[in-house]
Amino acid sequence: MTTAEHNPGRTADVLIVGAGASGAAVAASLSEAGFDVVCIEQGHWQDSFKYPTADSDFEFKAMSSWSINPNKRRLPEDYPVNVEDSAVDPVMFNGVGGSTIMWVAHTPRLHPSDFRVKSQDGVADDWPISYEDLEPWYDLNDHVMGCSGISGDPANPPRSERPMPPIPIGRDGEMIAGAFDRLGWHWWPSDAYINSTRYGQGRDACNFCGHNMMGCYQRAKASTDLTYWPRAIDQGAELVTGARVREITTDSVGRATGVNYLDAEGNDRHRTARSVVMAANGIGTPRLMLLSDSKNHPAGLSNSSGLVGKNLMFHMFGGTFGVFPEHMDPWVGPVANIILSQEFYETDPDRGFLRGYTFQMSRGQGPGSIARGVAGHRVPWGENHHAVLERRFRNTLGLGPIGDDLPEEHNSVTLDERLTDSSGLPAPKITYRVSDNSRALLDHAITQGTKVLKEAGATEILVNPQSRETGWHLMGTARMGDDPERSVVDKNGQSHDIDNLFIVDGSVFVTGGAVNPTPTIQAIALRTADYITNNRGDLKA
Amino acid sequence: MVIKPDTYLLTAALNRVIPPVGDLPGAGGMELAEEVIKRSATDFRFQDALTRVLGALPSPNDFLALDDDGQDDALRTAESSHADAFGLWLDVVYTVYYMHPEVHQRLDWHGRSPQPEGNVMPPWDESVLGLIRKRDPFWRKA
Numbered sequence: 001m002t003t004a005e006h007n008p009g010r011t012a013d014v015l016i017v018g019a020g021a022s023g024a025a026v027a028a029s030l031s032e033a034g035f036d037v038v039c040i041e042q043g044h045w046q047d048s049f050k051y052p053t054a055d056s057d058f059e060f061k062a063m064s065s066w067s068i069n070p071n072k073r074r075l076p077e078d079y080p081v082n083v084e085d086s087a088v089d090p091v092m093f094n095g096v097g098g099s100t101i102m103w104v105a106h107t108p109r110l111h112p113s114d115f116r117v118k119s120q121d122g123v124a125d126d127w128p129i130s131y132e133d134l135e136p137w138y139d140l141n142d143h144v145m146g147c148s149g150i151s152g153d154p155a156n157p158p159r160s161e162r163p164m165p166p167i168p169i170g171r172d173g174e175m176i177a178g179a180f181d182r183l184g185w186h187w188w189p190s191d192a193y194i195n196s197t198r199y200g201q202g203r204d205a206c207n208f209c210g211h212n213m214m215g216c217y218q219r220a221k222a223s224t225d226l227t228y229w230p231r232a233i234d235q236g237a238e239l240v241t242g243a244r245v246r247e248i249t250t251d252s253v254g255r256a257t258g259v260n261y262l263d264a265e266g267n268d269r270h271r272t273a274r275s276v277v278m279a280a281n282g283i284g285t286p287r288l289m290l291l292s293d294s295k296n297h298p299a300g301l302s303n304s305s306g307l308v309g310k311n312l313m314f315h316m317f318g319g320t321f322g323v324f325p326e327h328m329d330p331w332v333g334p335v336a337n338i339i340l341s342q343e344f345y346e347t348d349p350d351r352g353f354l355r356g357y358t359f360q361m362s363r364g365q366g367p368g369s370i371a372r373g374v375a376g377h378r379v380p381w382g383e384n385h386h387a388v389l390e391r392r393f394r395n396t397l398g399l400g401p402i403g404d405d406l407p408e409e410h411n412s413v414t415l416d417e418r419l420t421d422s423s424g425l426p427a428p429k430i431t432y433r434v435s436d437n438s439r440a441l442l443d444h445a446i447t448q449g450t451k452v453l454k455e456a457g458a459t460e461i462l463v464n465p466q467s468r469e470t471g472w473h474l475m476g477t478a479r480m481g482d483d484p485e486r487s488v489v490d491k492n493g494q495s496h497d498i499d500n501l502f503i504v505d506g507s508v509f510v511t512g513g514a515v516n517p518t519p520t521i522q523a524i525a526l527r528t529a530d531y532i533t534n535n536r537g538d539l540k541a
Numbered sequence: 542m543v544i545k546p547d548t549y550l551l552t553a554a555l556n557r558v559i560p561p562v563g564d565l566p567g568a569g570g571m572e573l574a575e576e577v578i579k580r581s582a583t584d585f586r587f588q589d590a591l592t593r594v595l596g597a598l599p600s601p602n603d604f605l606a607l608d609d610d611g612q613d614d615a616l617r618t619a620e621s622s623h624a625d626a627f628g629l630w631l632d633v634v635y636t637v638y639y640m641h642p643e644v645h646q647r648l649d650w651h652g653r654s655p656q657p658e659g660n661v662m663p664p665w666d667e668s669v670l671g672l673i674r675k676r677d678p679f680w681r682k683a
């Protein structure tokens with residue numbers, strides 16, 4: 001796909017940094033509203049027919065050139081991340097579509113209570129917006145991305161009819177659901193941005209190939225290169241790829257004027273714009289804001305609160321896997337878009353921790369990944385190797401908690417003093433500790449998950465108390481709020497310090513909730529885009 | 542760069558790590574050492590792990606002179622002195638082994654790549670919701 005001929009010397013209305021989940025949504029919305037939009041993305045377009053799931057060595061690629069971990073993949077468009085002081089490794093994909101190329105596309109929504117954590121549970125902060133404020137954009141996003149699911153879930157407010165029927169939960173899903181039923185605990189088929197039928201332009205139904213995290217050959221999994229970007233480009237948006245933004249530029253009064261970036265050949269370039277929208281994710285965005293310090297912004301861009309890069313949240317994840325006596329053939333069907341349980345979503349003081357978690361069921365995969373380890377339990381080498389492998393392969397299902405990870409200022413993204421990316425720019429350094437609350441939450445989830453798996457018939461339980469390579473959800477590092485001293489952007493994603501700078505990715509989350517964040521990220525991005533359309537006509541030429 | 546004598550050492554080590562099973566010889570007997578070396582060369586982390594593990598084992602001649610128990614002991618010593626490298630090396634060895642068609646056959650696994658053929662999507666059966674649909678809404682109002 002190419003973008004239309006554009007004049008790089010012009011001043012665009014809106015310049016977006018990052019072409020992932022949020023950047024694509026903003027580009028489509030603002031180009032539809034008649035804004036002149038340009039997006040700069042450090043990665044490239046992907047060809048779905050070249051995804052490695054069609055290669056016989058896909059299991060090897062999953063641990064090297066197609067690893068979810070940029071520190072292992074190490075492509076020129078990736079930037080390294082210093083994780084020496086972090087209990088979690090952030091994972092992501094850098095390219096058109098961003099991390100939606102690799103995501104699982106499990107798409108629940110935040111609960112109303114997630115927006116009122118301070119009022120309800122006395123910790124963290126309330127969001128400046130509510131669930132009801134976001135609901136119209138959740139619905140819009142469900143339609144553009146394509147959501148399979150079924151309404152009527154008693155754990156959530158009623159929601160509009162899903163555009164497609166649910167992804168069938170399979171015999172294995174029914175087995176785990178049956179266990180939840182017998183325990184009297186909640187479960188529901190997952191909302192998924194995966195086609196259960198043909199939906200969207202050139203997008204087939206899922207063929208249950210079983211491997212979501214290396215791109216979807218069928219184009220059944222929604223990634224924004226397939227959903228929002230074709231619309232945005234049809235509407236005139238320009239997308240520059242292989243181009244790494246190194247700095248947001250500002251004028252003498254500190255307003256954003258555009259970006260300096262390195263093009264695909266490594267040449268230093270400048271693009272001017274009337275406004276800048278940051279969509280580089282919860283690590284890329286604070287990194288770039290810290291890199292953009294200047295006389296007017298000595299602590300980094302839009303950082304008068306000192307909170308840029310602070311309050312980094314992941315979702316704490318620990319593995320509980322059950323080994324079943326019968327064959328489940330768990331490589332059939334999406335890897336973790338099956339069922340969820342929100343029995344333990346809300347605070348119960350008797351449990352010894354605040355907030356809660358969602359259980360997300362997952363399937364095992366091919367024999368190589370099973371041998372390398374389920375829940376961190378590598379199959380032993382030597383005489384026992386074959387017996388253990390055979391017991392686990394075909395027979396392993398998981399139940400993992402997505403746990404609310406409350407914000408703490410010491411969990412942060414800063415600039416590393418030594419490590420640099422392929423362009424020589426300082427890499428981000430992550431400092432992250434698992435809090436006592438998160439630890440207690442994970443321990444609870446492991447106990448309850450074990451109960452469910454045993455009830456379902458598991459004969460062996462494999463536990464990983466806390467998984468490391470699970471920093472899928474990058475949140476909180478430029479939070480929204482009404483108070484400029486306690487937040488970086490306002491409820492519309494507009495910087496408190498710079499009125500033509502907006503942030504639309506997971507950085508703006510005030511708390512993390514206990515669900516996968518991307519529908520919320522995209523709903524926020526669409527809402528900010530509508531705010532710009534309706535209130536910031538001054539940004540249009 | 543792994544030199545020839547190390548290929549013998551690697552072959553012998555592979556036979557202990559993934560021993561024979563059924564009709565299949567051990568991973569070394571399946572001539573997977575070259576493939577492990579080739580794959581390791583694609584990524585410096587793997588190459589480094591391979592070099593460290595081989596370096597932590599006795600010389601090829603000494604290792605080959607050991608009986609099975611002695612070779613296992615030598616591998617265990619390398620595992621405890623170089624835990625991370627040994628783990629990564631195992632990951633490569635396992636992945637290479639489980640990419641082999643004869644191994645797939647023995648596991649009675651189709652062994653195909655996930656795409657393009659995929660699998661059959663079963664029908665959606667709404668009756669599974671019978672019980673949970675009866676539950677009253679319980680989300681917390683805000």
Ligand SMILES: Cc1cc2nc3c(=O)[nH]c(=O)nc-3n(C[C@H](O)[C@H](O)[C@H](O)COP(=O)(O)OP(=O)(O)OC[C@H]3O[C@@H](n4cnc5c(N)ncnc54)[C@H](O)[C@@H]3O)c2cc1C
Pocket residue numbers: 017018019020021022023040041042043068091092093094095096097098099100102103104105106107213243244245246279280281282284285288472473474504505506516517518519521
């Ligand atoms: C393996 C995996 C599984 C996941 N599963 C789920 C799931 O099931 N459900 C869910 O809700 N979420 C899931 N996620 C998370 C989800 O993918 C992210 O929440 C979402 O993509 C974030 O959107 P974003 O727009 O903030 O950033 P991204 O989608 O990460 O996009 C950011 C883009 O910015 C670009 N960029 C960064 N810095 C620069 C720069 N300096 N110059 C130019 N470009 C730059 C990057 O290259 C990237 O393309 C998963 C993620 C991964 C990695």
Ligand code: SF4
Pocket residue numbers: 194195205206207208209210211212213215216217218219220221333334335659
């Ligand atoms: S399981 Fe379905 S959605 Fe996932 S990669 Fe395969 S075809 Fe695509």
